[in-house]
Amino acid sequence: MAETKTDNLKAQIFQRLHPRIYLERFIAENVRPDEREFDDWRDLSVIVGSVSTADGSALVRLGKTTIVCGVKAEIAEPELDRPEEGFLVPNLDLPALCSPKFKPGPPSEEAQVLSDRLNDALIASDVLPLSSLCIQPGKSVWVLYVDATCINYDGNAFDAALIAMVAALKNATIPKATFKEDTGRTLCSRTRTPLSLARLPSAYSFGIFNSTHILADPTSFEEPLLDTTLSVVLDEDGELVSASQVGVAGEDALPTCIARAKQRHQTLGGGKIYLS
Amino acid sequence: MAPRADGRSVSEMRSLTGIFERLDRVDGSASFGFGETKALASVSGPIEVRLAVEQPSKATFEVTLRPLSGIPGTESKSLSASLRSVLAPSLILTRNPRTLVQLVFQSLTPSHSTHSPFYPSLVASFINASTLALLSVGSVPMSGVVCAVAVARIRSSDLNTSQPAPTLTLVLDPTEDESLASEGGGCFAFIFASDPADAGTGVVAKLVWTDWKAAKGTFDEGELSRATQLAKVGAERVREKMKDSVRSLDGSSDTSTTLKAEDNQKEAMEVEEDVDDAKMEI
Numbered sequence: 001m002a003e004t005k006t007d008n009l010k011a012q013i014f015q016r017l018h019p020r021i022y023l024e025r026f027i028a029e030n031v032r033p034d035e036r037e038f039d040d041w042r043d044l045s046v047i048v049g050s051v052s053t054a055d056g057s058a059l060v061r062l063g064k065t066t067i068v069c070g071v072k073a074e075i076a077e078p079e080l081d082r083p084e085e086g087f088l089v090p091n092l093d094l095p096a097l098c099s100p101k102f103k104p105g106p107p108s109e110e111a112q113v114l115s116d117r118l119n120d121a122l123i124a125s126d127v128l129p130l131s132s133l134c135i136q137p138g139k140s141v142w143v144l145y146v147d148a149t150c151i152n153y154d155g156n157a158f159d160a161a162l163i164a165m166v167a168a169l170k171n172a173t174i175p176k177a178t179f180k181e182d183t184g185r186t187l188c189s190r191t192r193t194p195l196s197l198a199r200l201p202s203a204y205s206f207g208i209f210n211s212t213h214i215l216a217d218p219t220s221f222e223e224p225l226l227d228t229t230l231s232v233v234l235d236e237d238g239e240l241v242s243a244s245q246v247g248v249a250g251e252d253a254l255p256t257c258i259a260r261a262k263q264r265h266q267t268l269g270g271g272k273i274y275l276s
Numbered sequence: 277m278a279p280r281a282d283g284r285s286v287s288e289m290r291s292l293t294g295i296f297e298r299l300d301r302v303d304g305s306a307s308f309g310f311g312e313t314k315a316l317a318s319v320s321g322p323i324e325v326r327l328a329v330e331q332p333s334k335a336t337f338e339v340t341l342r343p344l345s346g347i348p349g350t351e352s353k354s355l356s357a358s359l360r361s362v363l364a365p366s367l368i369l370t371r372n373p374r375t376l377v378q379l380v381f382q383s384l385t386p387s388h389s390t391h392s393p394f395y396p397s398l399v400a401s402f403i404n405a406s407t408l409a410l411l412s413v414g415s416v417p418m419s420g421v422v423c424a425v426a427v428a429r430i431r432s433s434d435l436n437t438s439q440p441a442p443t444l445t446l447v448l449d450p451t452e453d454e455s456l457a458s459e460g461g462g463c464f465a466f467i468f469a470s471d472p473a474d475a476g477t478g479v480v481a482k483l484v485w486t487d488w489k490a491a492k493g494t495f496d497e498g499e500l501s502r503a504t505q506l507a508k509v510g511a512e513r514v515r516e517k518m519k520d521s522v523r524s525l526d527g528s529s530d531t532s533t534t535l536k537a538e539d540n541q542k543e544a545m546e547v548e549e550d551v552d553d554a555k556m557e558i
Contacts, residue, residue, distance in 0.1 A: 112350050112353045112354060113357045113358075116350050116353070116354030116355075117354065119350075120489070124392075124460075124489060124491055125460075125489060125490065126491060227365075235494060237494075239495075239496075240490070240496060240500070241494060242460075242488060242490065243486070243500060244488070244489075245483060245485060246358060246484075246485055247361055247365065247485075248365045248483075249482070250482070251482075251483065251504075254486070254500070255500075255501070258500075
């Protein structure tokens with residue numbers, strides 16, 4: 001018993017001091033430090049509607065990575081050059097409590113980068129048509145704040161956050177609103193309607209280690225050691241919405257990742273992760 | 277071939293410009309443009325590094341993006357982080373540990389849209405300008421050159437109304453207006469380097485960055501690979517232009533910079549093996 005404890009400690013010290021070699025030894029045995037195969041994913045669970053004060057919410061667990069997302073609807077004036085479009089404002093917070101990697105203070109670079117990628121995934125690919133958030137053209141529109149917070153950071157926050165945001169948007173309801181021309185005010189009734197989402201994307205991320213091994217769903221230990229990261233976003237029917245690659249990789253890397261992402265999408269039951 | 281708004285064919289690029297600027301206070305600078313879409317990049321390095329970001333085994337590589345107007349927002353931060361990962365594979369940072377290599381971009385073209393100020397062609401010109409600037413510095417060893425070009429998906433009914441069924445066409449080097457009207461697209465960056473494992477093959481292009489996406493509808497693997505092939509042809513042309521620029525610098529009064537840049541590239545190819553050794557030592 002005591003011996004296994006010291007062995008464990010030794011392995012932990014080795015992992016801290018030589019993370020790359022630690023991972024290389026595992027990879028050489030065709031297994032990853034958390035006992036997964038290269039193309040194995042961590043368990044995913046989605047719970048919606050757990051935050052009662054928000055208009056819509058979701059809690060997503062991807063392995064140990066945990067992200068809570070709440071949608072809050074407010075009324076605002078539209079921009080002058082886009083009088084019929086509302087606003088969708090996604091944001092991901094990586095507070096110091098979720099991992100020792102992050103320090104308290106203004107949003108870290110990683111949080112800003114992730115927020116921008118999420119913004120891209122939600123807005124540029126037209127998940128929620130902004131025109132559906134219009135109450136009265138030029139006068140009053142909905143602003144949806146989609147705020148996600150990471151509670152426990154164990155890598156691949158992009159996949160988890162995108163699923164959390166889409167699930168929260170799908171769970172969200174907004175009051176029926178009418179704009180009164182004579183008083184210039186917007187009135188909300190008690191009846192609430194769900195948002196009309198055009199598609200339900202989900203993300204699948206991969207990393208390439210030592211330019212040969214494609215690791216699916218990297219953990220926070222693996223992430224800094226990867227030379228290349230690839231993300232594939234699929235819609236509810238398993239069709240491609242976006243594919244990105246950052247870092248050097250051979251020509252077959254991206255197609256391989258797309259095939260694996262589709263396979264994983266099938267295993268999860270297509271768009272069924274959002275049906276709960 | 278359906279002509280585009282400016283009369284180009286789908287695989288035709290705008291005229292390329294690559295100029296080595298002579299900004300006095302930095303080590304190297306260059307501007308690159310696809311037609312009107314121009315960007316400026318400057319490089320300083322290796323210079324003294326702030327203690328907080330010093331790395332014991334390699335140089336710190338910092339990339340800052342300055343929009344033409346206003347202060348850098350989340351998009352600039354995110355883009356500069358991406359561009360950092362795109363350019364880092366072309367640099368051999370382990371040669372100058374405990375130093376800083378600083379790269380600053382500046383857009384030279386005003387954007388029509390406040391919502392997405394960094395359209396794909398502008399991003400591509402950022403990457404190309406910084407590659408030229410890094411070549412002109414010559415003090416940071418490089419293992420290859422990164423060339424980028426943008427591709428957009430456009431409904432061909434926008435281009436040619438005589439076609440009954442609107443099909444998606446991939447166009448090379450879209451202008452900002454084309455990007456705004458497109459149904460998605462993205463930027464592709466390739467690293468041109470000789471393969472250290474296979475010295476006989478000469479220079480090969482490897483994909484180092486893409487952010488292909490469909491703004492409407494979906495796409496399939498075939499479309500992605502066609503876009504990649506189209507971009508590869510474009511990147512090849514960008515590389516030719518860069519070679520010309522380096523040569524034109526050679527002909528001018530200041531020859532030292534070019535020679536340095538070329539020497540460094542040669543040196544870079546040689547030292548690649550050393551880098552692997554350094555890793556093994558741990």
